[in-house]
Amino acid sequence: xxxxxxxxxxxxxxxxxxxxxxxxxxxxxxxxxxxxxxxxxxxxxxxxxxxxxxxxxxxxxxxxxxxxxxxxxxxxxxxxxxxxxxxxxxxxxxxxxxxxxxxxxxxxx
Amino acid sequence: xxxxxxxxxxxxxxxxxxxxxxxxxxxxxxxxxxxxxxxxxxxxxxxxxxxxxxxxxxxxxxxxxxxxxxxxxxxxxxxxxxxxxxxxxxxxxxxxxxxxxxxxxxxxxxxxxx
Numbered sequence: 001x002x003x004x005x006x007x008x009x010x011x012x013x014x015x016x017x018x019x020x021x022x023x024x025x026x027x028x029x030x031x032x033x034x035x036x037x038x039x040x041x042x043x044x045x046x047x048x049x050x051x052x053x054x055x056x057x058x059x060x061x062x063x064x065x066x067x068x069x070x071x072x073x074x075x076x077x078x079x080x081x082x083x084x085x086x087x088x089x090x091x092x093x094x095x096x097x098x099x100x101x102x103x104x105x106x107x108x109x
Numbered sequence: 110x111x112x113x114x115x116x117x118x119x120x121x122x123x124x125x126x127x128x129x130x131x132x133x134x135x136x137x138x139x140x141x142x143x144x145x146x147x148x149x150x151x152x153x154x155x156x157x158x159x160x161x162x163x164x165x166x167x168x169x170x171x172x173x174x175x176x177x178x179x180x181x182x183x184x185x186x187x188x189x190x191x192x193x194x195x196x197x198x199x200x201x202x203x204x205x206x207x208x209x210x211x212x213x214x215x216x217x218x219x220x221x222x223x
Contacts, residue, residue, distance in 0.1 A: 033210035042200065042214040043152070050209075087151065091210040096165055099144065099152035 002026045004100035006088055011106045012078055020073045020103045022088035030091040032064050032071045037102070038084045046073070046086075075105070083107045111135075113215035115201050121221045122191055130186045130218045134203030141184050142202040142212060143176060152200065158184060191222045 003025040012018040022032065031050035035043040049055055049064035049071060061074040075082055085102040092098065114133040122128050134141050143155040154168040158178045169175070173191075178184040188195055198219050202212035 030208060031210050033212075035212075042216050043202075043212075044214070045211045048210040089210065091208070096154065096157050097142070097207070097210060097212060098154055101151035 002090075002092075002098060004088065004090065004098060006086075006100055006103045008101060009104045009106070011108065013108050014078055014080060016078050017074065017076050018078060018105065020075075020086050020088075020105070022071045022073070022100075024069050024071075024088070024090045026090045026092045026098065028092045029066065029069075032062070033089040033091060033097060034060075034062050034071075034073045035087045035089060035099070036084050037087065043087060043099075048091075078107050080107050080109070113201055113203050113213050115199075115215035115218050117218055118216065119219045119221075121223065123223050124193060125190055127187065127189045128191055128220060130188075130199050130201075130220070132184045132186070132201030132203075132215060134182065134184070134201070135205075135213055136182075138203035138205050138213070139181065140204040140207040140212075141178055142204070143184070143186050144200045144202065145170075145197045146200055146217070147197045155186070155199075188220075191220075193222045196220055196222045 005023045033048045034046040037043040047062040054063045059076045064071045087099045087102040089097040089099045116131045141158040144152040156176045173189045176186045198217040200217045202214040204212045
């Protein structure tokens with residue numbers, strides 16, 4: 001079967017670093033995507049890991065370990081505008097992206 | 110268009126009525142996805158199109174839900190005999206190369222069933 005686990009909520013202060021973990025179980029795994037969604041807005045693509053290791057895009061980095069079925073999103077130098085929900089989405093055979101419940105990040109001053 | 114366009118943005122209907130939601134993907138995007146999101150919840154996969162065909166319809170919640178895509182472009186999601194539990198935001202996304210896991214989402218259609 002398929003399963004996806006992320007923390008439901010994370011709180012951090014402005015300027016800090018936060019890591020959002022994701023563990024998944026899916027058949028025919030191709031890679032792991034991360035999306036950001038502000039309240040009332042549409043999800044927007046952040047990053048994609050097809051291979052093991054770290055991908056860096058500005059303040060955001062994403063990591064994947066295929067052998068552990070695990071990934072994380074690392075947000076550095078947190079800003080108030082980073083308050084949003086973050087979703088990991090495994091890409092499985094057939095190019096179906098499965099989204100979980102997401103992690104609600106609250107950044108405090 | 111510049112992005113994925115969905116209509117209507119808001120729809121209020123009475124229980125038992127049929128509704129049709131439309132998605133106009135980014136030009137040239139061959140893959141099209143429908144998701145449903147209830148308030149404060151995650152995204153529930155409904156259906157995926159590659160061109161005009163839907164390899165995976167397993168996410169459709171019941172036989173009241175159907176979707177089609179014509180000309181490899183516009184897609185419609187139809188909900189027959191709507192129920193209150195159908196109330197949600199219905200999100201459409203398209204992708205040029207879904208193997209990269211990069212989907213472009215529309216702003217969604219908010220459906221309220223009274």
